[in-house]
Amino acid sequence: MNTAPADRTDAAAPAAAPSWSVGDVTVHRVDEVPLPPGTGAWLLPEARPEVVRQQDWLYPDFADRGGVLRLDSHAFALTVDGLRVLVDTGIGNGKERANPAWHNLRTDFLERLTAAGFHPDSVDLVILTHLHADHVGWNTREVNGEWVPTFPSARYVTSRTEREFWSTYDMEEARRQMFRDSVIPVEEAGLLDLVDVPAEGAEIAPGLRLLPTPGHTPGHLAVELTSRGGRALITGDCIHHPVQLAHPAIGACVDIDPARSEVSRRELLASLAGTDTLVLGTHFAPPTAGLVVTHENGYRLSPVPAAPRTSPR
Template sequence: MMNGSTPQVGESAAPFTRADWTVGDIDIHRIEEIPLPPTTGPWLLPAATADVVGRQTWLSPDFADPEGVPYLHSQSFALRVGGLRVLVDTGIGNGRTRANPAWHDLRTDYLERLAAAGFTPDTVDLVVLTHLHTDHVGWNTTAGTDGAWVPTFPAARYVTSRAEREFWAGYDMDEPRRQMFRDSVHPVEDAGLLDLVDVPAEGAEIAPGLRLLPTPGHTPGHVAVELSSGGGETALITGDCIHHPVQFAHPAIGSCVDTDPEQAEATRHALLDSLAGTDTLVLGTHFPPPTAGRVVRHGSAYRLTPVPSAR
């Protein structure tokens, strides 16, 4: 699965800043791209009405506004695990032609924030893509000097599940999605950097302490990312199998872009049940700050007990 040799972290690598969370010997940094506009929640999670959100008083003020509108963000997680620099999902990206006005032609300082955390593009060893949606693959590439899109992380393995890539290969895409593949996926494939991984029910370890877990429904090959430290502490990055903490209380609430809503709901139920009452730190790819927490049982469902950033 490896394309070339794994770069070694050396003296030329950017210095690390303090991590947002430390899980055993794993450092986790939240790399903000943008807060998403208030219209995102009602569009993305139509069943998460103001009344439904408002009844979960624990969601305010961090995860929803006083009127019951969910807050959502676009962000990545940069990790140090097993001696590797790892990036999980790459956001929307700058300068893209996108149908969604909130994503179109962004101009953010995402790469500067990533570098400030100690992850300059040339030192990233592994990029994990939970799935191939527009807001998770954008910084896979940047515009080169001739205007062509080139891989942002030239020394990295880019990894996604084989089921995910094969699904989109056979999908009748509309033009906006074809454009996204042209600028954010195909250049990585053409450079020989995209590795496709078979992810069985028990998951697939792709690096020491880093396992992909199958969490289908949002897309057929969607994966969550499980992190395990040498001391036995664990964390889990959700990707889009859970978009917002309101889904802890109401796992039946799905996204308007789930490819299989019933499977997505079943995945959420099973995942939350497995996490409830454990010490696993859960990090939501679209959760606003405090972004991370632990799952506890709450009535007949669940809630998230926040664990704020250490910074």
């Protein structure tokens, strides 16, 4: 699980973010850091190499020939109805974390976000699929020794069920630290909005809907985007890796409710299979996006490559 911090050592401008068109909306993937090779075996212990190797379609993008899974940390940025939106905020820089692969990172995430056309001061809405350390880290950045909101003009949104669950949870110190540096400063700034998300979902802007996908955490959300007949679905951690399409019963070691997580995953995949909905995996390695198609006794991901990289106008 050890990995060296991703440290920017040159002054070159970051490459333009990969993107996909969904109707009139462009969704940008803003890269933070590839996760180390040991992540998959730890996170999805039932995705053993022999299980992974049975799915040839996972190669070469989502796994290597030895059955080692590839996973990434990234966010998605888009503009809808005039709102500049960021979905999840990754691990963050300079955060004290128990996981050595997440500890004290020094990445160029904000430069990449800005290069995609989303300067932190311009972001209007930050959607948090759930409150785990690798999804809330860039909520804040350190300024003069204090953690302050990275997106000071944004409304940060998560499920009320999610926040209320953690408010009564007996946290270990590492999780308390994460809340101290990445959640509580946003609350104290009055920027965190809690949303009630019924079974049918909650529309928070025209064409942008939060869908309940509980299990990984009690208030976990997926994010649905619709525009001019196009549809996309950002998975959050309901699905960590495409191997779970072939084997929906494979869950994450950190699922709060593994049985409910499997139900959410199966229901979501069944609703996506055979449709033209673009699925964007929050931890899927490039090409990151694809269509869900039936395959053997489960599903597989048919990749949809990102558009050619071009600099934003």
